[in-house]
């Protein structure tokens with residue numbers, strides 16, 4: 680019987696450089712910048728209701744990231760890694776000195792789209808697939824090795840590019856978007872670059888055998904699937920018009 684492999688074209692992973700090459704190939708073929716829903720979003724082909732659905736669902740991802748990062752942090756006895764990683768929690772939650780975080784900036788976007796904050800933060804209207812995919816990410820970093828937990832954030836290597844595309848595309852095409860509304864993404868470009876550099880360096884130094892490097896590759900594939908699944912669900916519900924029962928109905932907030 681054929682072996683079930685996530686990576687259909689395994690190649691030697693004998694060196695950190697081979698690992699990086701493989702990771703970049705995965706990004707080039709599996710990252711969610713390639714998803715048709717993103718193409719519609721960035722080229723102005725969605726209506727306001729569809730952008731609302733995207734921002735509402737994505738709030739669940741945003742608000743789960745610091746929870747995910749707290750779990751990652753808890754996996755490390757190495758104080759230097761914890762010190763580095765805890766910055767990510769502040770990037771999203773803000774800090775006790777009154778600096779706002781990414782979650783607050785995301786709510787500026789949902790405000791501009793006319794969605795009530797209580798409704799957004801309750802997450803009652805999100806798609807079941809959004810919840811399943813995001814929760815799977817949290818479970819992954821809890822259940823796998825600390826190396827795989829770090830590796831699953833490697834999608835951020837490819838994020839600054841999509842953030843730039845999104846800022847330019849949404850500003851150009853949607854009249855409900857202005858630079859203040861896009862602040863989440865402008866801020867994220869620099870944060871994601873720093874986070875990605877750390878992750879890439881970490882996996883190159885700490886995946887020491889071909890087997891460990893393969894685990895890193897599969898963690899990145901898993902995470903690409905987490906992101907892709909969320910967009911598949913949005914596409915099915917709000918572009919093709921098959922929303923599952925009980926989810927956000929744009930007519931309620933038009």
Ligand SMILES: O=C(O)c1cc(C(=O)O)c2c(n1)C(=O)C(=O)c1cc(C(=O)O)[nH]c1-2
Nearest residue numbers: 744831832833834835837838841842867906
């Ligand atoms: O807009 C995007 O396409 C995008 C993608 C990703 C990603 O690649 O996981 C993240 C973000 N944004 C993001 O804003 C963010 O804070 C973030 C954290 C993480 C992570 O895995 O820890 N990914 C991402």
